[in-house]
Amino acid sequence: MSQKKRLAIFASGTGTNFEAIVTACESGRIPAEVVLLVCDKPAAAVVELAARHGVETFAFQPKSYPSKADMEGAIADRLDKAGVDLVCLAGYMRIVADTLLSRYGGRIINIHPSLLPAFPGARAVEQALNYGVKVFGVTIHYVDQTVDGGRIIAQRAVPYEGHDLDELFTLVHAAEHELYPATVARLLAGEV
Ligand code: GAR
Numbered sequence: 001m002s003q004k005k006r007l008a009i010f011a012s013g014t015g016t017n018f019e020a021i022v023t024a025c026e027s028g029r030i031p032a033e034v035v036l037l038v039c040d041k042p043a044a045a046v047v048e049l050a051a052r053h054g055v056e057t058f059a060f061q062p063k064s065y066p067s068k069a070d071m072e073g074a075i076a077d078r079l080d081k082a083g084v085d086l087v088c089l090a091g092y093m094r095i096v097a098d099t100l101l102s103r104y105g106g107r108i109i110n111i112h113p114s115l116l117p118a119f120p121g122a123r124a125v126e127q128a129l130n131y132g133v134k135v136f137g138v139t140i141h142y143v144d145q146t147v148d149g150g151r152i153i154a155q156r157a158v159p160y161e162g163h164d165l166d167e168l169f170t171l172v173h174a175a176e177h178e179l180y181p182a183t184v185a186r187l188l189a190g191e192v
Contacts, residue, residue: 004031004032004033005031005032005033005085005086005188006032006033006035006082006083006084006085006086007021007025007030007032007033007034007035007084007085007086007087007088007184008034008035008036008037008038008079008082008084008086008087008088009021009022009034009036009037009038009087009088009089009090010037010038010039010087010088010089010090010092011037011038011039011044011046011089011090011091011092012039012040012041012044012046012091012092012093012094013041013044013045013046013091013093014044014045014046014091015044015045015046015049015050015090015091016173016176016177017090017091017111017176017177017180018034018037018046018049018050018090018091019049019053020176020177020180020181021034021088021090021180021181021184022034022049022050022053022055023053024181024184024185026053029181029185030181030184030185030188031185031188031189032085032086032184032188034053034055035055035056035082035083035084036055036056036057036058036078036079036082036084037050037055037056037057037058037059038057038058038059038075038078038079038092039057039058039059039060040059040060040061040062040092040093040094041059042059042060042061044059046091047059056082058075058078060074062094068097068099069097069098069099072096072097072098072099072100073099075100076099076100076103076104079103079104080103084104084107085107086107086108086109086184086187086188087104087107087108087109088109088110088111088180088184089108089109089110089111089143090111090180091111092110093122095147096108096143097145098145101143101144101145105144106142108142108143109140109141109142109143109153109183109184109187110140110141110142110143110148110150111138111139111140111176111179111180112124112138112139112140112141112148113125113136113137113138113172113176114127114128114136114137114138114139115135115136115137115138115139115155115157116139116141116148116149116152116155117148117149118133119131120147120148120149121147121148125165125168125169125172126165129163129165129168134159134160134161135157135158135159135160136157136158136159136160136168136171136172137155137156137157137158137172137175138155138156138158138172138175138176138179139152139154139155140152140153140154140155140179140180140183141153153183153187153192154179154182154183154186154192156175156178156179158171158172158175
């Protein structure tokens with residue numbers, strides 16, 4: 001019998017995408033197990049969510065490392081120790097750099113709340129709303145040395161012609177919570 005794949009999720013905030021992936025694993029919709037949460041904000045709500053789901057957490061203060069390379073080296077060591085096959089960034093608000101890419105490149109994916117290549121970087125939903133966009137969306141892509149510029153794996157459009165940021169966030173999140181678990185499942189099945 002083939003062994004379940006082992007996922008790590010990196011998150012910095014609320015963790016709704018973390019929970020969407022974890023519950024999809026728990027229910028068997030993703031044939032994998034989330035074995036590690038990596039979090040650069042020890043007080044973030046996602047840490048509590050991980051505890052509730054019995055997921056081991058590596059939470060750290062970035063400033064406690066002398067350099068970003070040291071911090072990423074420590075993260076990669078934890079990924080090695082946990083035997084991680086795939087890393088899913090889910091609201092991890094840091095740029096992944098050379099140390100992690102040299103050890104896990106090609107095995108790190110990210111979700112971004114816009115139809116890339118439009119609106120990379122921070123506050124993508126606000127940027128798009130301010131621009132007057134009428135079709136918003138979500139992208140899942142491989143992570144490389146660019147900011148939100150890696151090869152696109154999946155996208156979903158979110159049509160919205162209103163002006164209410166909260167309402168728009170609700171629609172974008174709903175799309176994310178469907179698309180991310182479904183894409184991870186397809187990736188693991190070798191379908192993308
Ligand atoms: C998500 O909307 C995700 O797309 C975004 O952060 C949010 C995290 O929400 N990521 C980025 O903006 C990355 N550039 P969550 O903590 O509820 O999953």
